Each structure stands twice: as C-alpha cells, then as structure tokens.
C-alpha cells in the first residue's frame with residue numbers, strides 16, 4: 001500500500017477501497033464518507049436541518065462516526081446511550097460515548113436498564129431462556145422510541161452500516177422472511193407515536209467507519225459484544241466478505257439494489273406497519289396487544305437477582321470473554 005496514491009490528489013494513500021477501485025488519502029477518505037452520507041440522506045429523504053435528531057450511540061465506531069458526521073454536516077443531533085449491563089463491555093462502551101460527547105460539548109442522554117428498569121441483558125437472557133440479543137434488541141428499540149418521544153425528537157438515527165444491513169438482508173433472504181424483508185428499509189417513517197428511524201451509514205462499510213474514527217481521532221469500543229460471539233449475523237458478514245473479496249462491489253450491489261428494486265415490490269406486505277395499534281396499559285407506548293412487549297419483559301425479569309455475563313455464554317464464548325477480561329485487567 002505504501003506506493004499507492006490518492007485517486008483525487010495523488011498524495012500517498014492511507015486506504016484502498018476495491019469497491020471504488022481506488023485509493024484515498026485521509027482528507028479524501030473523509031470527503032468520500034461525507035458524500036456517501038449526504039447521498040443516503042438525500043436519496044431517502046432521511047433528515048432535514050430543522051429536525052431535532054437523537055443518535056443512538058453504543059460507544060462503537062459506527063454510531064460515534066455517524067454522530068460526528070451529522071454534527072459536522074450541520075445537523076442538530078443529541079446522543080442517547082443505553083446501559084445494557086453487559087459487564088465490563090458496557091462500562092467501556094459508556095466511557096467512550098461520554099468522552100466523545102464531553103470533548104465536543106454535545107448532549108448525551110443516558111438510560112441504564114438496571115438502575116431504571118431493574119434488569120440487565122444477561123439477566124433477561126437467563127430468565128427468558130432466549131438468546132441475549134432478543135431482550136437486548138427489544139429493550140433498545142423501546143427505549144430509543146420512548147426517549148425520542150419524551151424528548152420531542154423528530155427522528156432516531158442509528159449507526160447501522162452497509163455490512164450490518166447486507167448481513168441482515170442475507171439472513172432474511174436465506175429464509176425468505178418476507179415480513180422482515182419488507183421492513184428492512186433505510187427509513188421507517190414516523191407513525192402512531194413511533195418516531196421516524198433512519199440509517200445514514202447504509203452506503204459505508206465497517207472498514208470505512210473504522211478509518212473515519214482513526215483519522216478523526218475518535219476513541220471507540222473495539223470489542224464486539226461478548227454475547228454476540230459466534231452468532232449468525234457475524235457468520236453472514238464473513239460470508240459476504242469472502243464474496244466481496246472475489247468480486248468487489250457485490251455487497252453494496254446486494255443491499256443497495258435491494259433497496260432500490262426489491263423493497264418497493266414488497267411495500268404493503270409489512271403487516272406491522274398496517275396493524276391496529278393502541279396505547280400500552282402500563283407505559284402508553286403504541287402496541288398491538290394490551291401490554292407492550294417491553295413492559296411484559298420488564299414485569300417478568302425486573303427484580304430478579306443479577307446474573308453475570310459469563311453465566312449466559314456458551315463454553316467457547318465464555319473462554320473468549322474471560323480471556324479478554326483478563327487481558328484488560
């Protein structure tokens with residue numbers, strides 16, 4: 001790579017992007033990222049400069065990068081961090097999110113599952129006997145919606161990137177899960193008490209976001225969630241990466257062409273967007289039943305004695321987690 005030159009300015013390049021068949025210097029990598037975000041926002045009418053934006057920040061590279069990008073582009077964006085209680089992983093994530101906000105004078109809202117709702121993700125996983133990502137995803141979605149409505153935000157931004165979206169699409173396609181496919185859009189419009197939700201990083205990869213953070217001096221949580229170890233999502237990412245190596249551009253074509261060509265054909269099959277909603281009898285959030293799924297989960301697991309992370313990992317995941325923990329001490 002040492003000999004390669006930036007496509008734009010011919011100065012030494014810091015990154016090669018086979019998908020664009022080009023190399024870029026730091027400055028022009030940043031320019032490319034900004035342009036891809038601007039294009040995603042414009043193509044899908046994601047955001048306006050009047051919007052009050054709430055960025056869901058996990059402390060990882062993608063969500064810190066999207067917050068940085070939007071702020072730099074002139075949008076008004078606050079952050080929201082949800083403490084999931086996943087041992088040391090959550091502690092480190094929280095520190096990165098808070099430091100990023102403090103250094104830039106940005107507002108970060110924080111919600112802690114254990115302090116405010118009496119449970120955490122490992123405990124919920126143990127009690128419900130479901131995979132941790134299930135209680136985790138349900139809690140996050142609910143709390144993002146809730147915080148946006150309570151704080152009068154117009155829209156929730158998440159840091160889902162091209163790799164994330166392509167991997168989810170791959171999984172949904174393998175199962176021909178039409179209902180999920182119909183919902184896998186870069187923008188979910190606001191409706192019946194749910195805020196609009198948008199994903200401005202759909203045209204950028206994980207690698208590009210890591211490079212953005214390095215060039216911009218953003219410190220982020222590098223480790224993957226210990227509870228995600230060995231899950232299918234990561235396997236789908238690996239599979240797509242090996243296709244991408246053979247045929248650069250495949251990943252972007254797979255997802256972006258789905259959004260352009262296939263998603264419109266599926267519009268209308270999205271049952272969740274057409275069902276009748278009413279207010280949850282406990283929290284008032286829109287739901288199809290009497291009590292929303294979050295309140296049902298909370299009622300079931302809240303107050304249960306806390307279960308440590310390692311108790312809900314399988315053997316291989318536990319070994320990997322304990323090794324990372326020991327290395328960090």
Ligand code: AMP
Pocket residue numbers: 055056057058062063080081082083084140157158159160164
């Ligand atoms: P994940 O579901 O972990 O792949 O994360 C997808 C997106 O959800 C991230 O890019 C963030 O925008 C958001 N997110 C994940 N974890 C958290 C968290 N603990 N607090 C706030 N936002 C989060």
Ligand code: FES
Pocket residue numbers: 084086121132133134136137225226227228
């Ligand atoms: Fe949700 Fe790991 S971040 S289970």
Ligand code: ZN
Pocket residue numbers: 006007008009010011024025026027028
């Ligand atoms: Zn350059």
Ligand code: ZN
Pocket residue numbers: 280281282283284285291292293294295296
């Ligand atoms: Zn509820």
